[in-house]
Amino acid sequence: MAATLPIIDLQELQQSSSSSGKLREACEHWGCFRLINHGVPVSLMSEMKKVVGELFDLPIPVKRRNVDVLSGSGYIALSSMNPLYEAFGLYDIGSTAAVHEFCDQLGASPHHRETILKYAEATHGVAMTVAAKMAESSGVLASDGAGLFEDWACQFRINKYHFRPETVGSAGVQIHTDSGFLTVLQEDETVGGLEVMDPSDSGYIPVDPVPGTFLMNLGDLATVWSNGKLRNVKHRVECKEAAVRISIATFMLGPPRYTVVEPPAAFVDGGRPRLYRPISYEEFRVMRQITDKQAGEALELLQGPAQPLSTKFDVNSLPADVLAQIQDID
Numbered sequence: 001m002a003a004t005l006p007i008i009d010l011q012e013l014q015q016s017s018s019s020s021g022k023l024r025e026a027c028e029h030w031g032c033f034r035l036i037n038h039g040v041p042v043s044l045m046s047e048m049k050k051v052v053g054e055l056f057d058l059p060i061p062v063k064r065r066n067v068d069v070l071s072g073s074g075y076i077a078l079s080s081m082n083p084l085y086e087a088f089g090l091y092d093i094g095s096t097a098a099v100h101e102f103c104d105q106l107g108a109s110p111h112h113r114e115t116i117l118k119y120a121e122a123t124h125g126v127a128m129t130v131a132a133k134m135a136e137s138s139g140v141l142a143s144d145g146a147g148l149f150e151d152w153a154c155q156f157r158i159n160k161y162h163f164r165p166e167t168v169g170s171a172g173v174q175i176h177t178d179s180g181f182l183t184v185l186q187e188d189e190t191v192g193g194l195e196v197m198d199p200s201d202s203g204y205i206p207v208d209p210v211p212g213t214f215l216m217n218l219g220d221l222a223t224v225w226s227n228g229k230l231r232n233v234k235h236r237v238e239c240k241e242a243a244v245r246i247s248i249a250t251f252m253l254g255p256p257r258y259t260v261v262e263p264p265a266a267f268v269d270g271g272r273p274r275l276y277r278p279i280s281y282e283e284f285r286v287m288r289q290i291t292d293k294q295a296g297e298a299l300e301l302l303q304g305p306a307q308p309l310s311t312k313f314d315v316n317s318l319p320a321d322v323l324a325q326i327q328d329i330d
């Protein structure tokens with residue numbers, strides 16, 4: 001029988017601690033779970049999907065106004081490298097000014113703007129609540145910094161897959177882990193294709209859409225933060241049918257800019273040595289991009305003694321925008 005993903009009921013989790021162990025087990029074994037009873041109205045989820053569908057119909061020059069804030073955080077056009085995939089991005093959805101700027105860039109209507117603002121607030125809240133519960137379920141005490149997520153940065157990536165008959169069987173998104181801490185993913189409610197790695201046999205299992213729910217994925221930063229205890233789930237998107245697929249990801253990335261992630265005491269106590277050197281999210285993101293280690297392998301670069309990036313890579317060979325970011329971080 002095919003393995004099935006754990007289901008976490010957020011309402012139940014908030015009312016009693018009885019499902020806390022189930023959450024911890026899901027984060028340690030799978031690195032992902034289906035979230036139900038999360039409090040975000042289904043009507044808001046479907047309205048947001050409709051709104052972003054309309055944004056994708058804008059002329060390309062308008063879509064290109066959604067520029068990067070972090071490298072790769074803005075609009076990604078269809079390309080010969082990936083002719084199926086197009087995306088918008090918004091960093092940082094916790095900032096109302098940043099959400100307004102995104103709307104201004106795209107000339108969003110008042111209704112679009114209101115929907116995007118409401119949705120950003122709602123999924124930001126889900127990410128914060130679930131992150132705090134993850135900390136609690138792993139025994140991280142408030143004094144250890146459970147409140148530390150409050151100012152963590154979140155980013156939208158809104159994906160559109162242009163699946164056609166001739167692309168059935170090909171990849172929409174290659175195998176990867178998410179780079180940040182936690183992802184709140186609204187999948188397309190009818191068109192499937194997402195697959196996650198089953199850690200029991202390293203095979204990929206299809207994740208069928210369940211309308212009205214979110215799929216929660218832990219990323220590389222959750223593994224760094226937990227000193228290797230929580231799993232960064234590998235996943236991919238396959239083209240299974242000739243239909244447009246739209247998904248909306250809210251990535252809770254990491255601490256505010258230039259702040260390093262270090263595991264709370266609960267993860268290093270008991271003689272468990274610290275596995276990874278402290279690193280800021282931005283530095284880690286750039287490291288993943290320039291080494292092209294997108295499926296969790298970049299964590300290996302954090303093992304061993306700290307080294308400045310410039311001694312590990314031929315910095316001069318990097319594109320100017322990436323170089324600018326590293327210099328910015330250093």
Ligand SMILES: O=C(O)CCC(=O)C(=O)O
Nearest residue numbers: 157159187194237247249
């Ligand atoms: O489209 C999906 O369902 C998943 C997208 C994804 O994995 C990502 O944006 O990181």
Ligand SMILES: [Fe+2]
Nearest residue numbers: 176177178235
């Ligand atoms: Fe992903």
